[in-house]
Amino acid sequence: MTADAQQHDPAHASSRSQSKQKYSFNKLQKRLRRNVGKAIGDFGMIEDGDKVMVCLSGGKDSYTMLDILLFLKKIAPIHFDIIAVNLDQKQPGFPEHVLPEYLDGLGVEYRIVEEDTYSIVKDKIPEGKTTCSLCSRLRRGILYRTATELGATKIALGHHRDDMLETFFLNMFHGGKLKSMPPKLVSDDGKHIVIRPLAYCSESDIQRYSDKAAFPIIPCNLCGSQENLQRQNVKAMLQDWHRRFPGRIESMFRALQNVAPSHLIDSALYDFKGIETTGEAVEDGDTGFDPLSFTEPQVNASNNAINIVNVTDSLS
Numbered sequence: 001m002t003a004d005a006q007q008h009d010p011a012h013a014s015s016r017s018q019s020k021q022k023y024s025f026n027k028l029q030k031r032l033r034r035n036v037g038k039a040i041g042d043f044g045m046i047e048d049g050d051k052v053m054v055c056l057s058g059g060k061d062s063y064t065m066l067d068i069l070l071f072l073k074k075i076a077p078i079h080f081d082i083i084a085v086n087l088d089q090k091q092p093g094f095p096e097h098v099l100p101e102y103l104d105g106l107g108v109e110y111r112i113v114e115e116d117t118y119s120i121v122k123d124k125i126p127e128g129k130t131t132c133s134l135c136s137r138l139r140r141g142i143l144y145r146t147a148t149e150l151g152a153t154k155i156a157l158g159h160h161r162d163d164m165l166e167t168f169f170l171n172m173f174h175g176g177k178l179k180s181m182p183p184k185l186v187s188d189d190g191k192h193i194v195i196r197p198l199a200y201c202s203e204s205d206i207q208r209y210s211d212k213a214a215f216p217i218i219p220c221n222l223c224g225s226q227e228n229l230q231r232q233n234v235k236a237m238l239q240d241w242h243r244r245f246p247g248r249i250e251s252m253f254r255a256l257q258n259v260a261p262s263h264l265i266d267s268a269l270y271d272f273k274g275i276e277t278t279g280e281a282v283e284d285g286d287t288g289f290d291p292l293s294f295t296e297p298q299v300n301a302s303n304n305a306i307n308i309v310n311v312t313d314s315l316s
């Protein structure tokens with residue numbers, strides 16, 4: 001067949017489009033694996049001999065996390081074990097067979113914990129009120145207890161970069177705190193180490209990966225509760241910024257990794273009272289009398305196109 005004939009042949013066009021799709025899936029998979037590997041390394045999330053309890057809710061994030069951790073376990077220079085744990089909270093319509101079938105297919109060790117937190121939450125929270133906060137507290141306690149029973153040394157949760165940014169703004173807007181969701185921290189009962197291996201992964205990458213991998217997703221609204229309204233608002237705000245100011249999400253996330261306590265106002269974090277002059281130039285000293293120079297994405301009002309322009313804001 002000539003090249004020209006191939007171009008017009010539907011079978012050839014379809015195979016070209018399939019290989020293009022495969023290429024872009026491979027790229028996406030590599031990026032996610034690289035991001036997870038980097039987060040694990042940067043924060044020392046997993047060490048030789050660890051038993052990692054991977055919390056699996058049946059949503060896109062936890063499926064992606066398990067999938068990538070299983071891959072990394074195969075190629076890592078250290079040895080660690082993985083055990084998947086799902087909490088069956090007895091919401092009406094919870095498809096009990098889905099996760100066991102999926103996990104049996106993978107040949108991964110797992111435990112399904114059955115606890116009727118649904119009834120407790122329905123009993124305690126008045127009709128129409130958001131049930132998520134009590135439900136999460138109960139779930140957390142059960143997962144900690146399970147980790148102890150299993151002898152797990154790490155508890156892996158499927159929160160990603162966008163969850164962390166949302167939490168950061170929620171804490172700032174409603175809690176008066178500069179506080180996000182950490183990639184690694186001791187649990188609030190002080191007995192476990194919680195890790196978030198998807199810390200560097202964007203939600204959109206995870207969504208695309210999950211769609212392509214066709215994970216057997218379990219809907220997260222079985223309990224009939226709505227996602228917290230404030231979180232929904234912050235999510236919408238961030239998505240709007242992302243559309244109008246490309247790069248802003250990435251910049252904000254970099255900011256969370258680049259904190260200057262001397263340039264904030266928390267005297268518990270920086271000893272302002274103990275400041276003394278040294279007569280020497282100080283890196284990161286105050287430049288309040290100099291013109292500030294920074295780069296900010298700006299919207300071109302005429303056609304809504306985004307231009308990155310260098311903004312110089314002279315204080316004089």
Ligand code: SF4
Pocket residue numbers: 089121131132133135136220221223224225226227
């Ligand atoms: S959506 Fe339902 S199951 Fe999920 S945290 Fe909220 S109350 Fe619990």
